[in-house]
Amino acid sequence: MAQVPQTFLDGLAVRTWCGLALRALGRAREEIDAINVYPVADGDTGTNLYLTLESAATAVEAVFAGYETQPAGPALADAVRAMAHGALIGARGNSGTILAQLLRGMAQVLAADGAGPRCDGPTLRRALRRAADSARQAVAHPVEGTVLTVASAAADAAERADGDCGTVARAAHEGARAALAGTPAQLGVLARAGVVDAGGSGLVAVLGALVEACTGEAVEAVPDRADPAPKAPSEAEAEAEAEAGARAEPGTGADPDPDPAPDAGACAAEDGGPAFEVIYLLEADDTAVARLRTRLDALGDSLVVVGGDGLWNVHVHVDDAGAAVEAGVEAGRPYRIRITHFGRGDVHTGGPRPPRERAQRAVVAVVPGQGLAELYAEAGATTVLARPGEPPASGELLAAVRRAHAREVVLLPNDAELRDTAAAAAEQARAEGVRVALIPTRSAVQGIAALAVSEPGRRFDEDVVQMTSAAGATRYAEVVVAEHRSWTTAGICQAGDVLGLIDGDVAVIGSDVTATAGTVLDRMLQAGGELVTLVVGDEAPEAVAARLEARVRESYLAVDTVAYRGGHQGALLLIGVE
Numbered sequence: 001m002a003q004v005p006q007t008f009l010d011g012l013a014v015r016t017w018c019g020l021a022l023r024a025l026g027r028a029r030e031e032i033d034a035i036n037v038y039p040v041a042d043g044d045t046g047t048n049l050y051l052t053l054e055s056a057a058t059a060v061e062a063v064f065a066g067y068e069t070q071p072a073g074p075a076l077a078d079a080v081r082a083m084a085h086g087a088l089i090g091a092r093g094n095s096g097t098i099l100a101q102l103l104r105g106m107a108q109v110l111a112a113d114g115a116g117p118r119c120d121g122p123t124l125r126r127a128l129r130r131a132a133d134s135a136r137q138a139v140a141h142p143v144e145g146t147v148l149t150v151a152s153a154a155a156d157a158a159e160r161a162d163g164d165c166g167t168v169a170r171a172a173h174e175g176a177r178a179a180l181a182g183t184p185a186q187l188g189v190l191a192r193a194g195v196v197d198a199g200g201s202g203l204v205a206v207l208g209a210l211v212e213a214c215t216g217e218a219v220e221a222v223p224d225r226a227d228p229a230p231k232a233p234s235e236a237e238a239e240a241e242a243e244a245g246a247r248a249e250p251g252t253g254a255d256p257d258p259d260p261a262p263d264a265g266a267c268a269a270e271d272g273g274p275a276f277e278v279i280y281l282l283e284a285d286d287t288a289v290a291r292l293r294t295r296l297d298a299l300g301d302s303l304v305v306v307g308g309d310g311l312w313n314v315h316v317h318v319d320d321a322g323a324a325v326e327a328g329v330e331a332g333r334p335y336r337i338r339i340t341h342f343g344r345g346d347v348h349t350g351g352p353r354p355p356r357e358r359a360q361r362a363v364v365a366v367v368p369g370q371g372l373a374e375l376y377a378e379a380g381a382t383t384v385l386a387r388p389g390e391p392p393a394s395g396e397l398l399a400a401v402r403r404a405h406a407r408e409v410v411l412l413p414n415d416a417e418l419r420d421t422a423a424a425a426a427e428q429a430r431a432e433g434v435r436v437a438l439i440p441t442r443s444a445v446q447g448i449a450a451l452a453v454s455e456p457g458r459r460f461d462e463d464v465v466q467m468t469s470a471a472g473a474t475r476y477a478e479v480v481v482a483e484h485r486s487w488t489t490a491g492i493c494q495a496g497d498v499l500g501l502i503d504g505d506v507a508v509i510g511s512d513v514t515a516t517a518g519t520v521l522d523r524m525l526q527a528g529g530e531l532v533t534l535v536v537g538d539e540a541p542e543a544v545a546a547r548l549e550a551r552v553r554e555s556y557l558a559v560d561t562v563a564y565r566g567g568h569q570g571a572l573l574l575i576g577v578e
Contacts, residue, residue, distance in 0.1 A: 007164045007166035007167075008119060008120055008164065008165050009118065009124060009214060010076050010079075010117060011064075011073050011075055012079075014060065014079035015060050015061070015079060016213040018057035018060050019057060020212050021057075021205070021210070022050070022053050022054055024205040024209050025046065025202060025206070026050060028046060029046035031046065032045050032046030032198050032201050032202050032205075033045060033047055035193070035195035037189055037193045037198070038145075038189045038190060038198075040277075040317075044093065045095045045198035047399060048094075049096055049206075050395050051096065051393065051396060052090055052091045052100060054394070055090020055091075055393065056083045056103065057086070058090075059082040059089075060083050060086065063079060063082040075117055076111070076117055076119060077110065077111035080106065080107040080110045080111050081111050084103045084106070084107035087100035087103045088100045088104060088306065089313075091306070093277075094199070094302060094304060094315060095147065095198070095199040097138075097315045098135050098147055098148070100306055100313060101134055101135045101138045101304075101306035101307075102131040102132070103131070104134065104308070105127070105130040105132070105134035106127040106128065108127075108130055109126050109127040119165060120164060120165060121162075121163050121164045121168045124158070124168045125155075125159050125161070125168050128155045128168070128172055129155040129159060131155065132152045132154065132155040135151055135306075138305055139304050140296075140297050140301075140303035141303075145190060146183070146200065147202070150179045150197065150199075150200035150203050150204065154173070154175050154207060156175060157172055157176070158172040165214045166211070166214040166215040169207070169210045169213075169215070170211050179200070183196050183197040183200055274300045274301060274302075274317035274318050275318075275319050275321075276339055276340065277317050278315070278316050278324040278325065278337070279313070279314065279315045279337070280325070280334040280337040281312070281335055282312040282313075282314050282328050282331060282332050282333065282334045282335075283310055283332045284310070284331045284332025284333070285332070288331040288332055289332075292305070292314070292331040293305055295327045296324060296327055299318045299319075299320060299327070300318030300324070301317050302315070302316060303317075314328060325337060336390075358405050358406060359404070359407070360407055360408060361409070361410070361456045361463070362404035362405070362408070362409050363404075363409070363412065363451060363454060364381065364384070364409055364410070364411050364412070365381045365383055365412040365444075365451070366397070366412065366414045366415060366418060366422075367384070367414065368385075368386050368387075368414070368444055368569040368574075369535075369538075369566040369569030370385065370567035370568070371535075371569070372444050373567075375564055379452075384397055386414075386415065391418060391421070393421065394422075394425040394428070395425075397422055397425035398425040398428050398429060401425060401426075401436065402429075407434065408434070408435045409434055409435070409436045410436075410437050410439060410454070410467060411425070411437065411439070412450060412451070414442070414447040415442065415443070416442040416504060422438055423438055426438045435460065437464040439471055443474075443476035444535060444569075445535060445576025446471040446472075446474045446476055449471055449473070449474040450467035450468070450470050450471040451467075453466050474577065474578045475503060475524050475577045476575065476576050477507075477520050477524060477574070477575040478571040478572075478573065478575070479500050479501075479513060479516055479517045479520065479540075479571060480498075480501065480570070480572060481498060481572065482498075488506035489505045489506050490506045493506070497509050497511065498510045498511060498512065498516040498572075499516075500516045500517065500520035502523060507520060513541055513572055514544045514547050517544060517548060521548060522555075524577045525556055525559065525577060529577040529578060530558070530559060530560065531559070531576075532559060532560070532577055533561075533575070534549075534561065534563040534564070534573065534575060535564050535569070535573070535574035535575075536573055537568065537570070537572050537573060538566075538567055538568050538569075539568075539572055544572075548561070549563065
């Protein structure tokens with residue numbers, strides 16, 4: 001009788017796991033969103049889990065790209081560290097934050113000193129236990145019947161399994177499925193809605209992908225509904241649940257692309273729950289984070305703090321958003337701050353939201369800095385902020401299209417590298433019934449030109465043609481500082497040199513920002529132009545815009561100039577010539 005080959009987890013299997021899990025969450029996202037009722041019925045747990053896993057998968061792919069010349073690829077430790085780090089920096093909402101900690105817990109075992117190039121069954125058992133325990137420790141006030149319950153059940157089942165990685169993964173998945181089915185009996189709000197926990201449902205999908213990565217065998221889909229006629233909670237259970245809900249462990253997350261932060265003093269949600277969800281990454285030491293936990297716990301509920309080694313992801317529901325951010329400033333350096341206002345009569349009530357009338361047309365644009373985000377928003381666009389070195393994923397663009405809530409959407413990626421990402425988001429939006437036109441803008445200044453000629457009252461096709469024409473007629477340039485020595489189309493540059501790029505290619509290498517920008521502008525205006533757009537970054541010299549405007553007035557008749565502050569946008573200066 002032939003022996004069944006032993007299954008194991010290595011770097012390639014982790015990559016496969018990421019891809020399969022992302023695909024599984026993509027298929028289940030809408031169903032998971034629909035059953036999201038606890039603790040906040042904001043209907044985005046599936047989306048948040050997907051975006052978190054997408055960030056993890058992107059980080060793993062980046063590691064593999066660095067090993068292209070090595071057939072063996074990255075080691076298991078490198079792959080799982082990348083997966084955990086990508087999830088941490090991209091975590092969205094309560095559910096995504098907890099998933100990030102689960103992956104981090106696994107990585108602590110799989111990438112520990114002395115760990116081998118492959119993970120066997122006993123090691124995977126320890127990794128799943130560490131994952132469940134560390135996630136539970138990250139939540140200020142754990143509540144049963146949530147994703148934490150499902151994670152613990154998966155670890156318990158794995159510990160009872162004896163065999164290789166495939167056997168352990170399958171046991172964990174089956175244990176998680178059984179625990180998920182029992183969540184309505186633990187949380188009355190789930191029983192009354194007739195659903196299982198949304199976050200737990202997403203975790204079961206991720207574990208199912210792990211089984212397939214280890215064995216090659218797919219598992220059946222996750223049930224999203226509770227058994228018929230679930231037992232109603234007793235009066236004592238209902239009272240206990242209400243008390244626990246006041247300081248709940250979350251099973252869901254925040255709006256994946258929230259509106260700009262409102263005033264911290266705004267009123268709380270109509271039912272008395274916290275008015276805001278606050279999320280940020282934080283660079284701080286362990287001692288400072290311990291103090292932060294105590295302070296945030298006193299400010300609000302649904303507190304989850306995950307991470308370690310100096311980098312943390314903080315999530316909390318509060319009435320005073322400013323105080324939550326200030327607490328982060330006192331603890332260390334918070335960034336990528338996202339604040340969502342739950343508002344009146346919405347997710348905290350658990351009741352249906354009044355339907356919002358779908359707009360006829362909207363523009364969704366990726367912008368590189370907060371200054372441009374405000375400019376685009378004033379023009380009526382829905383924006384996605386692309387931070388330096390952190391391009392948005394397709395899920396973020398899709399979330400912005402949904403947030404625009406329009407029948408017709410014009411999508412402006414404003415970056416040549418984002419064209420495929422934007423195309424994927426557009427395709428998904430079309431599958432959801434939204435008419436989307438992708439204009440391949442390669443710079444934010446081209447997006448400004450396109451937005452300037454948009455007329456919502458015009459036929460959609462005609463409007464897209466006019467916007468595309470305006471963008472195509474706009475030459476674009478940027479002035480940046482070289483990070484390292486390299487060959488360019490203008491010669492060899494050294495680290496610290498000022499580079500002027502025209503239409504994506506290095507055209508000028510200089511040492512002074514203003515002088516280099518002037519040379520770039522002269523070359524662009526040699527071919528003619530009527531309007532120069534300058535977008536000045538925070539790191540650019542104060543006088544650069546004024547000097548370039550003076551240069552245009554003195555040397556180029558009938559050419560107008562407009563300047564904007566771009567904020568922290570990566571490039572020192574963006575230039576557009578129409």
